[in-house]
Amino acid sequence: MKDNHNLNWPGWRLEDNPHGKEFDKEARQRMLEGSNKLEPFIQKYKNKMGKDILEIGPFFNPLITAEKFPNTSICYWENDYHVLKHHIKESIGKPVHPIHCDLNLIEGDSFLKLKLETQKLFKEGIHFDSIVISHVFNYVDYKMLLIILKDFLKKNGLIFINNVVDYGIPAFFSDKKPSSVASTVKAIKETGYKIIEKEIQESPYKEYQKNKRLIVVAKNVYL
Secondary structure, eight states: OOOOSOOOBTTBOGGGOTTGGGSSHHHHHHHHHHHGGGHHHHHHTGGGSOSEEEEEOOTTSOSSOTTTSTTOEEEEEEOOHHHHHHHHHHTTTSSEEEEEOOGGGOSHHHHHHHHHHHHTTSSSSOOEEEEEEESOGGGSOHHHHHHHHTTTEEEEEEEEEEEETTOSOGGGOOTTSOOOHHHHHHHHHHTTEEEEEEEEEOOSOTTTOOSOEEEEEEEEOOO
């Protein structure tokens, strides 16, 4: 496995890791390797991703950056304050806009606050051209998230999804996470997205990641 020297993240120090093998150095390397599985799909559709891009849960290694996507406006929704501070610092002088967002509380006043903060990036209604979500579904009510995102993604806008059921840090898992690849695909379709590309990948690390990886590129076809 390729070594990565930037794994001792603020707020998530390797020497103070309460999650053991679920989030040790090797686990973090697997996490980054898995997240990067979405990169070829992003590159394939890069010319169709538009100017306004939202990445949800970028953690310390976002897939969408100002360097990779010049002449775009990038928004991050992130719930971890350590990560948020990092991105706020890194975004100085760049068209990158980190916003605090607890995806388990996207309702009522919290949802309104998120919309108002995100609205500041647009002259009129919120219309992201594309949205990227990698390794997030296990931690949230993913069906509700898919529904809510339709208010933020323009019609025919692209959504990129990368997830492995039951892979990550179980202490933070939602009881409304996906239960299988099939149920995830069904939910994507039923919430108004048209899948234009789907790939199911075998796990290279069966001991830690027994389930298959689902990667989906879809369009928001119903508003």
